[in-house]
Amino acid sequence: CPPFTFRCSYGACIDRNGRCDGRPQCADSSDEDPTLCGTAVKTSCKLPNQPQHGSFKILNCAPGDNSALCQKVPGTDVPDYNFLQFECNPGYNLAGKSQNPCFNGAWSNPQPTCEP
Numbered sequence: 001c002p003p004f005t006f007r008c009s010y011g012a013c014i015d016r017n018g019r020c021d022g023r024p025q026c027a028d029s030s031d032e033d034p035t036l037c038g039t040a041v042k043t044s045c046k047l048p049n050q051p052q053h054g055s056f057k058i059l060n061c062a063p064g065d066n067s068a069l070c071q072k073v074p075g076t077d078v079p080d081y082n083f084l085q086f087e088c089n090p091g092y093n094l095a096g097k098s099q100n101p102c103f104n105g106a107w108s109n110p111q112p113t114c115e116p
Helices: none
Strands: 005-007 013-015 044-046 054-058 077-079 083-088 093-095 099-103 113-115
Touching: 083 093
Parallel strands: none
Antiparallel strands: 005 013, 044 077, 054 083, 083 099, 093 113
């Protein structure tokens, strides 16, 4: 395709101005792809670090699940509708909500802390 055009995923060329304009010009609508156009809805959150003086568990993990998510590897994608359950070590009190769901790609609450 010439430089002033956009190549559709199947190889056709359209005017570059037609890309992400809300109206598909490519037969397969690849010029309006949500990821390409920045309109994709996030469907996961990033797993945080364990809180200092406490921990969390992932309520959707079954015993023996060795996935990165269930091993609580920070930065792992957490799919929507998963919940973290926080608790603090003895002698510390939870400041914030004990459960935090991932919804629409964002944690619903600030991550709690464990205070003396």
